[in-house]
Amino acid sequence: QQQVKQSPQSLIVQKGGISIINCAYENTAFDYFPWYQQFPGKGPALLIAIRPDVSEKKEGRFTISFNKSAKQFSLHIMDSQPGDSATYFCAASKREFKLSFGAGTTVTVRA
Amino acid sequence: DAGITQSPRHKVTETGTPVTLRCHQTENHRYMYWYRQDPGHGLRLIHYSYGVKDTDKGEVSDGYSVSRSKTEDFLLTLESATSSQTSVYFCAIKPDRETYEQYFGPGTRLTVT
Numbered sequence: 001q002q003q004v005k006q007s008p009q010s011l012i013v014q015k016g017g018i019s020i021i022n023c024a025y026e027n028t029a030f031d032y033f034p035w036y037q038q039f040p041g042k043g044p045a046l047l048i049a050i051r052p053d054v055s056e057k058k059e060g061r062f063t064i065s066f067n068k069s070a071k072q073f074s075l076h077i078m079d080s081q082p083g084d085s086a087t088y089f090c091a092a093s094k095r096e097f098k099l100s101f102g103a104g105t106t107v108t109v110r111a
Numbered sequence: 112d113a114g115i116t117q118s119p120r121h122k123v124t125e126t127g128t129p130v131t132l133r134c135h136q137t138e139n140h141r142y143m144y145w146y147r148q149d150p151g152h153g154l155r156l157i158h159y160s161y162g163v164k165d166t167d168k169g170e171v172s173d174g175y176s177v178s179r180s181k182t183e184d185f186l187l188t189l190e191s192a193t194s195s196q197t198s199v200y201f202c203a204i205k206p207d208r209e210t211y212e213q214y215f216g217p218g219t220r221l222t223v224t
Contacts, residue, residue: 006153032211043201043215044154089153098169099213101153 003027004092006102014110019077021105023090026071030092034099035064035075038087047088048075080109114138115216117202123222130189132219134202136182142205143185144213145169145177147198154201160185161208192223 005024013019023033034049050057050064050073057064061084063076077084090102114137124130134143142161146154146169156169158177166177174196176188189196202216 002153004153034212036215041218043217046212046214049212093211098156098159099154101155103151103153 002103003100004090004102006090006105008105009103010106010108012108012110013077013080015080015082017080017109019075019080019084019107019109021075021088021090021107022072023074023092023102024070024072025092025100027092027094027100028071029094030100032093033064033066033073034091035062036089036091036101038089038104044089077107080107082109082111085109115202115204115214117200117216117219119219120217121220123224124192125224126193127191130192130221130223132187132200132221134185134187134216136185136204138204138206139182140204140206141182141208142213143179144203144205145175145185145187146201146203146215147171147196148201148218149198157187157200189221192221194223197221197223 035047036044037047038044048059048062050066052068061078066073087104087106089104091099093099116135118133144159145157148154155171157175160166160179178186200219203213205213
């Protein structure tokens with residue numbers, strides 16, 4: 001079964017708006033939570049990642065919020081731009097090699 | 112693409128034929144992975160390697176085998192392709208045990224008819 005559950009499956013946001021994608025996990029041994037961005041026909045590209053010792057990490061317009069007690073983490077895309085239109089995947093791993101991915105969220109930013 | 116190439120980039124094959132996909136890296140990274148991507152499933156790990164001749168199974172390894180005879184190449188083989196193996200296959204690398212980040216190649220789209 002999928003170890004990381006991601007929602008929503010898709011979302012549409014207006015240019016300048018905020019996109020929010022949520023993920024939940026069960027395995028408390030996970031200690032690394034990355035987000036990947038994928039454009040059509042391309043491989044996933046690492047966007048931002050967080051470790052469980054912090055509750056938030058921000059890189060430019062992208063922010064991860066992490067709630068260890070709830071076993072949830074989310075990606076916020078601030079001031080969404082048409083170039084942000086892509087599929088986003090959350091993932092989780094223990095250091096020992098294996099990433100478990102969510103099912104993905106297709107984000108469409110309308111101009 | 113983190114110095115990763117995959118070949119072929121597209122392939123159409125018939126059910127029952129053997130298929131080998133190649134992942135090549137130029138950075139001498141220790142860990143290499145094969146994933147498949149299907150709608151509604153995200154990416155699922157097929158096999159991975161933690162060194163030359165050292166490999167292990169992932170969550171969807173049935174019907175697949177791998178080999179790594181040199182650091183730079185990781186081969187994925189479908190011994191007898193089935194339609195359920197139609198997918199996009201991605202290779203990824205991780206430099207060493209201490210590094211968490213994985214970096215992905217451009218993918219191979221495989222269609223089994």
